Amino acid sequence: MSSSKVAMGRRSFIKSVSLAGGGMVIGFSWLASCKQKEAHVAVAQELPKEWFGMNGFLKIGDNGLVTIYSPNPEIGQNVKTSMPMLVAEELDIDWGDVIVEQAPLNTDLFTRQLAGGSQSIRQGWESLRTAGATAKHLLKQAAADAWQVPMSEITTENGTLSHAGTGASAGYGEMAAAAAQLEIPEEVPLKEKSDFKIIGTSRKNVDGTKIVTGQPLYGLDIQRDDMLIAMVVHPPAFGMQLKSLDASEAKNMPGIKDVLTVDTYSEDQKRSAFDTSAFTKLVVVVGESTWQVMQAKKAVKAEWELAPDIENEMNIFGRTMTVNHPAGLENTKTHTSQMVDMGPQRAEIVRKDGDPEKAFKNAAKVVERSYSCPFLAHNPMEPMNFFANVTADHAELVGPIQTPEFMEQSVAERLGLPLEKVDIMMTRMGGGFGRRLYGHFLVEAAVISQQMNAPVKLVYTREDDMTHGTYRPAYRATYKAALDENNELIGFHVIAGGIPESPLAANRFPAGAVDNYLAESWAIESNITTGAFRAPRSNFIAGAEQSFLDELAEIVGKDPIQFRLDLLQRSIDTPVGENNDYDPLRYKGVLELVRDKSGWNNQDASKNRGVSAYFCHNSYVAQVLDIEMEGDKPVVQDVYCAIDCGIVVNPDAASNLAEGGIVDGIGHAMYSAITFKDGKPEQQNFDRYRLIRHSEAPKRIQVDFVQNDIDPTGLGEPPFPPIMGALANAMYKATGKRYYDQPFNAPQPVIG
């Protein structure tokens, strides 16, 4: 049994309860019951007469019901179910007696209330279990005091305290009042992993019934008395800004309250990593209903002009950096040639092992291939929106945000309010994918509410959302391999870059497996804004690298899985260099598991299969994808996915997340792109921006997890990047053509 230090006290908890109450005033309940004995029956639970707070993570009712606060933002990764499962495990409560509530932002109580980097479970693993164990400790202490027996003799199971010697027994509800008065212990024991009863068992989404019955859950669903609707008009192209505004017609339209201009940031405001640079002066239309505001938006006559060079000083996780956005109207055609022209003379060496120059000079054969991908829009199905009610001395903000803690600082600074006067409540989000890390819309809503002196819900149209930037950057990578006369890999060179950043992770595989290795990076500045998109950088470089390794395996005449396993074995036996950022044993483990589960070695030779494996966000994923041709159309059939993310908290939900990552990856690699003409995005809605649809999804997806006792690591992102390589490699088998440039369904450029 391990033990864990307890980090929270009761004082901070009391503050949390009063804040959590604040979340209720938006007009609908956030309660989400876990009691789905029969999945379709929404059981009405009798609420307790009194709740007793054990610590900031949970409270226990006098009837034994437990409310667990889920601290992190829910974007569809299902942490609202899996994080409370960790608390419930150590509390020893029946999951059916648990009610889950979303916690508001509370920096006194919780750390890292952020949806990003696939870190919620990994970083909450100890603190959430400790919260449950602490409450259980207090209950046991209360029972020991009441029964006058040693606390060590008291056992717990499913919300019941028992003492075998005296036969005494009580429900948690009976001891909750006394337990709530006790001192919080400094250290509590945590369960052995072999004793887990909830962790590792599949539990349904706590919001499932609400979702399938259409109950209000999302930011866009918020309704308040006297609430106004606001919409923005931003410049039509990157590199442009507002010159003049004629709102006379729009202002006179039915239901319209005002048309105003809004600056997202004050002039000298220091920006953080999650503040954006695009379109920080906006025209805003405010009115009574969404449709009225939409109509008035079309009647706004704005003149736009070229914007100057923009230079922003930004605080990127404690480091001050200057980010440049050069003036001009950019074009995809120019971007493509700029990226092709970036050569080694303009790149920076980020890792070098051995003597790569000599290896390439002495090589019997050199293989060189280049890969590219376009900008992508995140396009969560729920467009950007936020509710704000700003008064003279307080700001209340409710809505979908992945980075509430960062945005609290931005809003406080912009409004001139102290941090404790800004309250942020996170709603369930209609997708995130990184888009809602950049909460300009939250700040905009606050400023509009302040200027209008009214509660306001800011709503972006799909077009506003898709043309606002924070895109996945465009990337390009060139790989070179040096082979000796025995077809052994003696040198490896990758040079990669993008607009505006490089996708390279120089210490990842195959670094460590090749004697002579060189990795170089370059970047091109742009005024098109970009941001983290599900598995940033990995979401391109994984597919490129895994396609290149596939081609290399073919050239040296090896089975593509065996080729990778041999390289990984090299990295185990005699690793090259230092700081290799992966565990080759676990990497091999997922490749071997997917090889076995997909029947790779016994396969029908006519199958068009591609394999791929990647490590990112602390987890290992290998995938095999099968394609059948229907006429000249490649159709994805089966996908096999093997994952090592340590302990799997909620297996069926984890499979769902991996299935989604696979569909998402196939879709973006195959169909999606944002392109620019004179700074203007050429895709503004789903008529021209292609997302994967039902008939294009795999027919079957099988997800298998490596069984081990390693503390859990990320899952939201890792299954997404490698599938693009598996797809490209299977497409080659099916069509005889290699696919180097995403999206694959667009005409592929002729390789010179």
Next chain:
Amino acid sequence: MAVFTLNINGKQQKVDVDPSTPMLWVLRDELHLVGTKYGCGIAQCGACTIHVDGDAVRSCQLPVSSMGDYEITTIEGLSENADHPVQKAWLEHDVPQCGYCQAGQIMSAASLLKRSPNPSDEEIESTMNGNICRCGTYTRIKAAIKTAAGQ
């Protein structure tokens, strides 16, 4: 502005709006039936799907003035207790990730099964192609439709 009397989820509802207002915004802003979602506004994503006399229709392209006394059903009116076979199947397969598109998916699926109680894979795909799920729950949606089929 004009007053319209609408037949929604078996109830008569009066609204006073501009006749061009799409049913999507009448439902969401006027009647606070927010289960019907806004995703694109141009009938490309299916998030706003409702039933008009039992047929799945994109409510973002449906002016309130065209509704007459058609029977309108929204996700809130699909069943009394989340017990429509499609809703039950959705819960059984734990389909949703973010959940935002799922009301539209369920409304499309329910209409498909009414028309064709045991649809083929091709029929499911071609009907459901109008509903985008950005999280990629398509394989679970198909499995749930098959579970609900024939019930």
